[in-house]
Amino acid sequence: MYGVVRVAADNVVSVYVVWRYKVSGKLRQIPVGTWKDKGGVSLKALRDRRDILAAEVKAHTDPIERRASAKLKRDADKQAAALKLEAEIEAAKLKAQADAAEAIQIQQSRLALQATEKARMTVRQLFDRWHHLDLRNRVKRGSDVLRSFEADVFPVIGDLAAEDVRKTHIQGILDAIRARATEDRPRVSTQKKTLSDMRQMFGWALERDYLLADPTAVIRKAKLGVSTERERVLTEAEVIELFQKLPVSGLTETSKVALMIQLSTASRIGETLLAHWAHVDFERRTWTIPAVIAKNGKLHTISLSDFALGQFQILHSMTGVTPWLFPNTELNASVCRKSTTKQVGDRQRYDKPILKNRSQDAHALELAGGRWVPHDLRRTAATMMVQLGVLPDVVEKCLNHTEPNKLKRIYQRASYEGAMREAWGLLGERLNLLHRRATGEAPNVLSE
Template identity: 50%
Template sequence: MALITTKALEALRGMDDGKRLPDGGSMFGMVRATPDTKNPVSVDFQWRYKLNGKTRQVRIGSWPKMSLKALRDERDRLAVEVKSGTDPVQRKATEKLKIEVDQVEAHNKQLDRLEVIAQQQARLTVRQLFKLWRDLALKQRGDGGAEAQRAFERDVFPLIGDLAVADVKKAHVQNIVDTMMARDVVRMTKRVLSDLRQMFGFALDRDYVEADPTARIKKAKIGPDGERDRVLGEAELIDLLKKLPRSGMAETSQCALLIQMATITRIGETVGARWEHVDFERRLWVLPETKNGKSHQVWLSDFALRQFERLHAITGETPWCFPGSRYDPAIEKTNLPLDTKTVTKQVADRQREPGGQIAGRTKQIDALKLGGGQWRPHDLRRTGASAMAELGALPDVIEKCLNHTEENKMKRIYQRATYEGPMRDAWRLWGERLDLLTNKPANVVTLRAA
């Protein structure tokens, strides 16, 4: 019987599928067609042998994965096994069973290990959980979780930092809230409670705890935040207008503050402005969506108009007056507007106490400090409204400029006056006053004491 040659194997094609190729020595190959264009067929080789009077058959391997010589060498090796009384089929079955048993044992060991890890994780301390939460979730925040870290170091860790997460109860969280409320820091208390709730939600999702100990504590029961009444005096405004160009803030952020101040809009409405809504010729800025759900038109004073013109030279090629660095994948090649918190954070960073600098933020931590104490962008809106009143604008006109909703239902229905003229006068007078304060002559008397 002629032996198979490598050349003969290489000449096989798909039409040879199912062909039996004897090779002598009780070995033969079965041709199988494949979808591989480079190797259109493979040949599976089997070997028949007798042991204890029984004929058995064992698979040797396949060509071209194994060379013809390697296949014959394997057959010869198996023949030696059979001669010594070992059954290759039984041996392979035993080896396969052992592999399966080893895999089951390894799987069980892995399950035991995971159970131990889960038990260890369940015994995480609050400090350890915070670190894990910070590294996996808080890093998405603008400050990387630095503010939450400081708050927890001050108000949470001293009370429950070394307590196992699984042992934290509602009473522990309530104690944190009560301790903070004794200092009368309502806003900070709510912020810490919110962060605790997020952290335990993170733990709940990962089975570190079985229940959220913050779930039954409501922020509404802590009390109102308290209404801010900070109004910048004119001496402070003069100081602010001098400090702002030297504060290290981006020019666009400076424009945002000055536009907000001159138009008494909200900072979120300001940084969300689009150029298509700014009409330089008519001196109108339209806010199509506002907090009360209605559109709002702002007449631009010379002061406000100059800020928009200054801004247009920087961002006029973009759809947004204040474009951000983020992109919306649903809107190709279109920036999203600046994050509403960006300017507020920049202002806060420039009013910090010595040693309060946040890593990666400005080093000019006192660049915007004013004599009357801490201020926020929203205080500029209140300041502008107060100034309009002192310049002679009527309360109803100022409310319209602020785009407040009339609380009295009857008045809201029957009072249809739009106050367009008086509103324009209020914005004009306030803008002129800001111009005077920007370059205050010696003979200008401030309207309010600092």
């Protein structure tokens, strides 16, 4: 080993050490390290490195050639990797260009197909597109509109190209609805609602350039007639009569309870039949109607009176093992929201013939004041609250009506919870007294 001695400015001495050897008669040297008098590699470490290199030479391996070979290999690998990366980048560029060209072609084909489809889109297809892009974002996801179209619109023009629909087709749909009218149900409101829904769909299609004209535009709602608001309210005498007739009416037990819950909470029959047990809190004595079920899309919490709570407890003993208050026969969903209304209607046939395969108890629920429907119980409950001294504003809150005055709706901050709880409590107490009168437990209770 040979060394080159150096002295630094700080007087630190260092020795740069190389090992010289011969291979095939040629003198070679290779660095083994640097020794310093203050730190650096020790002499022993330098000798150990020398011995390792000597062993390689003895084994006919030249360390210098090995290092040179390794460097050449590394350089070759780097060059190969660079060439591979360059090739991959170029391939990616070519693929991106091909994909872009293919995407343009696909888009052009899709646009051409859409143009063809748009030109001859059927009314049902137009409705499906309207429902997917707009209608399903509304309250109840447009389920009520779908039912209306399934019943009255699709059977007439569902398979007709939307651009071929004319005023005469729309008028035919409205005339078919009018043909089902009866003295009790003139169907004017149904005609106007169906016309309004069709007008919204065709108007939406116009905005999207699916159509060039709206076939409903020249039909005026006023020509269809005047909508009559139903005002049927059961008197207290009729409520007593209902309490007496309900147990022997032949209604299913759950339907009986549904009517009592509706009467004691002023809820809508549809909201009642779609209720879940998860929304009933027996400890807090509340029933919450979530926004997705409520007709106006607003969450509504009802305070349960003793009378109402008792009905929920009776129902829980029958259906509490399911998620729904009123499950269907397969126990996989809620019962149809129209089931109770149909059962009640079947038991008020008066002078009409009994429907085939329907209840034979055709007069079981006929009351002195004439035909009634479950929704009348909601109106009856509201009327009773007013008669018991509840303020109209509080009754409106109990009914979960939307405040028509925008200014009040935005700025009104008063809480009605206490007043609403008291209103439901007064209603429950009165219903309890009337029920006792009906069963003979309280014969002295006065009624209208």
